[in-house]
Amino acid sequence: MNAADAGAGAEFSPQAGRARAGTFFTSGPGRALARNWAACFLVVLLVVFSLTGTNFLSVVNFQNVVHLQTLPLLLAAAQTFVIITGGIDLSIGFVAGLASVVAAKLMQLPLSAGWPVGEVIVFGAAGALLLSLVPGLVNGLVITRFKVPPFIATLGMWGIANGVALKLCQGFPVAGLPDALPRIGNGYLLYVLPGSFVSFFDKPAGFPDARVRELWRLVPFSLPFILVVLGVLAFVLRRGRFGRHTYAIGGSMDAAVRAGIDVDRHLVRIYVLSSALAGLAGVFNVFQTGIGNYTTFSSMYELFAIAAVVIGGASLSGGKGRIQGSVVGVLVLAFMENGLAISGVEPFYRYIAVGVLLVIAVVIDKLFPDLF
Amino acid sequence: MDTLPDPETPSPLDRAHGLGSLGSRLRALLGGRWILAFLVLETLYFCFTAQGFANPSSAQMLLFYGVEVFLLAVAELFVIITGGIDLSVGYVLGFASIIATKVIDGLANAGAPPLAAVLIGAAATLLVGVLPGLVNGWLVAYLGVPPFIATFSMLGVCHGISELVIRGIYAMGLPALAADLGSGHLLYIAPGGVISFFVRPEVERGVAVVELVPLVVVLAAVVIGILAFVLARTRFGRHVYAIGGNRDAAIRAGIPVKRRLLEVYALSSVLASLAGLVYALKYVSGKADAGASNLLDAIAAVMIGGASMFGGSGTVGRTMVGCLVIAVLDLGLRMSGTPTFDKYILVGAILVCAVVVERYVEVDGK
Numbered sequence: 001m002n003a004a005d006a007g008a009g010a011e012f013s014p015q016a017g018r019a020r021a022g023t024f025f026t027s028g029p030g031r032a033l034a035r036n037w038a039a040c041f042l043v044v045l046l047v048v049f050s051l052t053g054t055n056f057l058s059v060v061n062f063q064n065v066v067h068l069q070t071l072p073l074l075l076a077a078a079q080t081f082v083i084i085t086g087g088i089d090l091s092i093g094f095v096a097g098l099a100s101v102v103a104a105k106l107m108q109l110p111l112s113a114g115w116p117v118g119e120v121i122v123f124g125a126a127g128a129l130l131l132s133l134v135p136g137l138v139n140g141l142v143i144t145r146f147k148v149p150p151f152i153a154t155l156g157m158w159g160i161a162n163g164v165a166l167k168l169c170q171g172f173p174v175a176g177l178p179d180a181l182p183r184i185g186n187g188y189l190l191y192v193l194p195g196s197f198v199s200f201f202d203k204p205a206g207f208p209d210a211r212v213r214e215l216w217r218l219v220p221f222s223l224p225f226i227l228v229v230l231g232v233l234a235f236v237l238r239r240g241r242f243g244r245h246t247y248a249i250g251g252s253m254d255a256a257v258r259a260g261i262d263v264d265r266h267l268v269r270i271y272v273l274s275s276a277l278a279g280l281a282g283v284f285n286v287f288q289t290g291i292g293n294y295t296t297f298s299s300m301y302e303l304f305a306i307a308a309v310v311i312g313g314a315s316l317s318g319g320k321g322r323i324q325g326s327v328v329g330v331l332v333l334a335f336m337e338n339g340l341a342i343s344g345v346e347p348f349y350r351y352i353a354v355g356v357l358l359v360i361a362v363v364i365d366k367l368f369p370d371l372f
Numbered sequence: 373m374d375t376l377p378d379p380e381t382p383s384p385l386d387r388a389h390g391l392g393s394l395g396s397r398l399r400a401l402l403g404g405r406w407i408l409a410f411l412v413l414e415t416l417y418f419c420f421t422a423q424g425f426a427n428p429s430s431a432q433m434l435l436f437y438g439v440e441v442f443l444l445a446v447a448e449l450f451v452i453i454t455g456g457i458d459l460s461v462g463y464v465l466g467f468a469s470i471i472a473t474k475v476i477d478g479l480a481n482a483g484a485p486p487l488a489a490v491l492i493g494a495a496a497t498l499l500v501g502v503l504p505g506l507v508n509g510w511l512v513a514y515l516g517v518p519p520f521i522a523t524f525s526m527l528g529v530c531h532g533i534s535e536l537v538i539r540g541i542y543a544m545g546l547p548a549l550a551a552d553l554g555s556g557h558l559l560y561i562a563p564g565g566v567i568s569f570f571v572r573p574e575v576e577r578g579v580a581v582v583e584l585v586p587l588v589v590v591l592a593a594v595v596i597g598i599l600a601f602v603l604a605r606t607r608f609g610r611h612v613y614a615i616g617g618n619r620d621a622a623i624r625a626g627i628p629v630k631r632r633l634l635e636v637y638a639l640s641s642v643l644a645s646l647a648g649l650v651y652a653l654k655y656v657s658g659k660a661d662a663g664a665s666n667l668l669d670a671i672a673a674v675m676i677g678g679a680s681m682f683g684g685s686g687t688v689g690r691t692m693v694g695c696l697v698i699a700v701l702d703l704g705l706r707m708s709g710t711p712t713f714d715k716y717i718l719v720g721a722i723l724v725c726a727v728v729v730e731r732y733v734e735v736d737g738k
Contacts, residue, residue: 142728151457160720
C-alpha cells in the first residue's frame, strides 16, 4: 500500500503544490483555513443544518449524536495510531463485535449462577477487554515477525474475528443480560425538572413516567468517558515518548531504526492498543444496547474509521495525524448523517457524501503538502 | 486442522530443527506450486469427511456458485499487480446487478422481445459499469489519490446510488429467459441417452435430467481465459507488470503509466459489472449489497494465489487456484454441516498463512 501511495503521489512535489496554491494558502488566515478545512466544514454543516432541519440545533440532538458516536470515536482513535505508523487495521470493526459478544457471553453464565450483578458486569467487561488484546497481539506479531503487510494481516484478522464472534453467538445477538447495563450505558449525569429539582445520576425515585418528557437529561455518562479516553490518547500521542516513536516510525521506518527505536516492539504495541480500543468500543456497545452485538458486514466500521482519520488530516503513507483531527472527522460524518436525516433527505445520500468528502480530503492533502 | 499450511509445506522451522535437507527438497519439488498441493489435499480431505462431496456435481456446483468471486478476483488481480487495490468491486457488482435488472425489466415491459431485452440490458450494464472504474482510475492516476481512498469513496458512491435507484429494497421482475440463461446449462442428458444442447428436455416430473456445464461458468471461463492471455502475452499485460514492479522505471521506459492505470481500474470495474450481470441472471434480482461479502474472498484469492500486495507479481492461473481453495472450503464446510461462520475464520487464517509461506518459498526458491 505504502509503496503504491508514495508512487501515486510522486507527481505532487511540495513546490508544485505551493505554486498551485498560490500565496493565499501559505500564510496567515488562508493557511489556517486550509489546515483546518475539516473543522471549518463541520461548522458550515452545523450552520446549514440548523437552518434546514427543525430541532437540529438542540442540546438533545447534539447529546444524542455524541452519545451514538462513542463507538466510532474509539475506533477512529485506534485507527489514528495505526495510520500514523503507516499501517492500517482493518480488523477493528469485527474485534469490537467480538468483544461485545464475548462480554455478553461472559456475563450470561455467572448471572445464571446467581452472582451479584455488579460482579457479573465487571467480570464480563474485564474478560472481554483482556481478550481483545489477543487479535492485536497476533496482528502485531504477524506484521513484525513475518513481514506480512498490515493490510493482509489485519484483513485475515477481519475474517477470523468475525467468524469467531458469529460462532460464539451463532448469528444471533446475545440477550438476557443484567438490566443495569443499559441504565448505566445510557444514563445521564444530571436530571433537571426546570423550576423544580436537580437530581444526579438517576431520575428521582417515584418520578411519574407520564411526565418523563418534561425532564431535562443532561451530560450522558458516555461524554465524560469518551472525553477522558480521547484526552489521554491525545496526550500520549503528542507529549509522550510513545507518541514521538509512533510519528517517527511513520515518518521514516529506516530513520526510526537508526535512531535506536525498537520498531518491531513498538508496532506490536500499536496494534495491541488499536485492538484494545476496539475491545473497549465493543464493551461500551454492550452497555449501550444491553445485548451483545456481532458486527455485520454492512456496518463497515473499520472503513468509516479510516475515512474519519483521513478527513481529519492523516495520511495513509504515515507520519501524520492527530486525535483531534480524527474526532473532527468522526463528527463531520456523524452530523452529516444526522443533519441529512433531520432535514428529510434520504439516508442513502450519506454514502455518496462520505465518498466525495474523502476524495476532497486527500486532494487537499496533496495540493498543500506543507500545511500540516 | 486442515487449514494450517500442511506439514509438508516448507517453513523456517525446518532449518532450525535440522530438517533442512528434507525441507529444501520439498521446496524444490513444490516451489511455487505449494498452493496447488494444498488445494489437492484440501479437496481430498473434504472428499473423505463431507458426505456427497466426492461427486462431479459438487465440482460443478462450486464453479456455479463461485462465478462472481472468480470474476472479482481477476479484476482485483490486475489492480493488485499495479500495486493498487480496488475496494469498490463488491458494490460495483451490486450496482451493476441493479442496472441490469432495471434495464432488462424496463425493456421487457416496454414490449421488447426477451432476448433483445437481455442483450441490450447486458450491454448497457457493462457500459454503465465502466464509469466507476474510469473515475477510480482518474483519481488514482491523475490526481494521485491513494487507491485505497479512491476506491473506498467509489464504494460509498456506488452503494448510495444503488440504494437510491431501488429505494432500499430489491430490484426484480426479470423475464423468464433471464433465469433460463442464469441457471441454464450447456448440455442436458435425459434418461435414455437423449442429449440436448442449451434447452432442458421435457421430462415427466420426478425424472432426473443430468445437467452439465452451467452457462455462466462458460461465460466466465471465456472471459477469464482471454484476460489470462492478455496479461501473460500482450503488451498491455507487460505494462501492467512493469508499473507494479517499478513505477519510475516504467515511466522512464516510455510506458504511458497514467493511461494504463486508468485502463486497469476501468477493466476492474467492467469485470465487476459482468459479475453483477451474472448475479442478476442467476438470482433474478439485483440488490445493493449483492457483492459486499465477496470483497474479502476476491482479495484473499489473489493473495493466496501468490500475488504481492506491493505489486509486480501474480498470474491469472494462480489466482484461480486461490479462488478454488476458497470455493472448495466453502462448499466442503457446507456439505459437512459446519456453520458457515467457520469459513470466515479459515479464509482469514489461510490468507495470512499463504502470505507467510509464500515469502519463504520465494526467499529460498531464488
